[in-house]
Amino acid sequence: MNIRHHLDEATLLSYAAGSLSQGMALVVACHLSMCPHCRERANAQEAIGGSLLEDLKPAELSDDVLNNMLAMLDSPAAAPAELPVAPKPQSDSRLPAPLGDYLGCDLDKVPWKRIVSGISYYDLDCQSGGVSRLMRIAPGKNLLPHTHEGNELTLVLEGSFCDEIGRFARGDVADLDEQVEHQPLVDSNTDCICLIATDAPLKFTSLLGRLVQPVTGF
Numbered sequence: 001m002n003i004r005h006h007l008d009e010a011t012l013l014s015y016a017a018g019s020l021s022q023g024m025a026l027v028v029a030c031h032l033s034m035c036p037h038c039r040e041r042a043n044a045q046e047a048i049g050g051s052l053l054e055d056l057k058p059a060e061l062s063d064d065v066l067n068n069m070l071a072m073l074d075s076p077a078a079a080p081a082e083l084p085v086a087p088k089p090q091s092d093s094r095l096p097a098p099l100g101d102y103l104g105c106d107l108d109k110v111p112w113k114r115i116v117s118g119i120s121y122y123d124l125d126c127q128s129g130g131v132s133r134l135m136r137i138a139p140g141k142n143l144l145p146h147t148h149e150g151n152e153l154t155l156v157l158e159g160s161f162c163d164e165i166g167r168f169a170r171g172d173v174a175d176l177d178e179q180v181e182h183q184p185l186v187d188s189n190t191d192c193i194c195l196i197a198t199d200a201p202l203k204f205t206s207l208l209g210r211l212v213q214p215v216t217g218f
């Protein structure tokens with residue numbers, strides 16, 4: 001796999017800080033499971049974060065800190081927070097492991113919902129604001145031109161597409177902010193399947209896009 005498009009520094013930092021939506025964290029975890037380069041960058045960020053902590057000067061503590069700590073240890077345990085999806089090394093499956101955990105089936109078993117001829121989608125059950133979905137687009141089809149109100153992460157799982165930024169094939173991730181308007185066109189001779197997450201609804205710029213948006217929900 002020859003990955004040419006990687007995650008932004010800011011996206012990796014937000015992922016490490018646990019501040020991404022669940023859908024966007026899933027895209028990041030899937031890319032990390034496919035991309036040794038970004039795994040190395042994520043590890044380097046963690047190391048920098050750790051050394052910054054070590055350099056911090058110890059703060060003065062008031063006398064009741066120890067008592068408060070002991071009181072907290074006695075109180076009933078809070079429910080464990082939901083852990084971010086941990087990137088696992090890629091197995092033989094074509095499906096990135098973190099996505100496999102969510103889907104519970106292979107890509108050919110996904111109950112796709114057709115929007116128009118050649119374009120279908122499947123919403124993932126991890127929506128915490130924004131959109132988290134799989135898109136399946138036939139060769140030669142393009143998505144409607146759109147911009148975003150927030151960030152959009154697109155990870156290619158099968159096939160390829162090209163847009164104003166470049167060509168994206170399996171493992172490539174398009175990490176876009178609201179400045180970018182693009183219209184992806186599928187240029188592979190098989191269906192292009194992508195995992196997409198946004199932290200706000202897409203804004204379609206064409207009249208047709210605005211007409212179908214209330215129907216498709218994005």
Ligand SMILES: [Zn+2]
Nearest residue numbers: 006007035038
């Ligand atoms: Zn990468």
